[in-house]
Amino acid sequence: MSRSAQGRLAEVWARSARMVGRRIGDEYVLVPLAERGADLDSILNLSRVAAFVWEQLDGAKSGGQVVDAVLEQFEVERDRAERDYLELVETLVELDAVKRAPKRA
């Protein structure tokens, strides 16, 4: 893994209060609580694993710890889990759906 990926996995993210997530049947849907009209393109459909990751973004666990939790819960290789985690966080950051948690002392 590259040094920058390692750095990104050390970061801690928290779900933004401007997003609401719901599981409906087999789907997990994330909806933005926009200030103005809703942007329908900002609605995200999360896979089972992505929904699990979303629920782990509690502002306390680092990316590495979230990936560990994914590995405990799902049959997936670490490389793949780390790559998918970083991609998901990147998407969530673009949608302003997560906030970087303050570094703990």
Place this chain on the structure above:
Amino acid sequence: MAGPAKASLARLASTLAYHQVMLADARRNRAFARALARRVRPGANVLDLGSGSGVWAVLAARLGARRVVAVEREAVLVPVIEALAREAGVADRVEVVRADARHVRLRREFDVVVGELVGNEAFEEGLLPVFERARERFLRRGGALVPEAVALVAAPVRVPPRLGLTPPLLPATSVASLTAHVPSNLHPSELHALAPGRELLRIDLRRARSGDALPVARARFRVKDAKAVGGIAVWVRMRLGPGIELETRAGTHWLPTLLPLEPLPRGPGVLEVEVDWNAARRRWSVAFEGARGERRSASHSPLFAWGVVRAALARGRSARR
């Protein structure tokens, strides 16, 4: 019958049927008539926006208005209003303008602006932009708006067993899980409130700006048994004039709106309800805290249903490729 004529006939029939329902709404009629009687002084100029069958325009003339302009966009209703004005003997004082109330151009010469542009959900018929424009451009200083304020009132309610198939011929939870995120109309006979209604928000039409988003509204309700709560009913309370209020909870042609909720735990507790009534991002959330400390919260929005359906559509498209 030729196509356009047939279409006009169908439009006339449905429009008249719709207005007949409103004309038969005695509570609404009495309240608006009282408000006009209070507001229309002899010699006044009155503007009726979205005039419909023309009853308020014609009544204003009968109350002594010197000049009444009735604005109505439906072509088939223009002769209906004109006939009513003739029948009432006020045709010389009622001018019918066929135009959309949102775009009509008039002078600032009116002492009273009346517009029954209140929908089941209060604002979906363009009440805010139409009244803001009328207030800014057509209403004289010191003039009156009818209605002058509109509020949303809410209460937790039982929900009649109507989601899914009745009788249950086959499982329909897939549909029910989607409809749990969609507001629907509730017939007043189905509205069994489990706590007194509380005002969610109130918009003063004398000051409101249509560009402003409606504030996210919150209310607290104490319930004896949360298990009985199937949704939040929302209805409209209009202030038509000093001391003249009209509520659409029951006894009018309007229908309350039901915001469905997922099942809550059994027992007494407090419901904290948060509602975003802005059409493009309609959402309602509930947080329940039971007397024994149990907690439950959930958010609902048509956007969740859209997310589910959109994913299914995308899967269908990729399967066809």
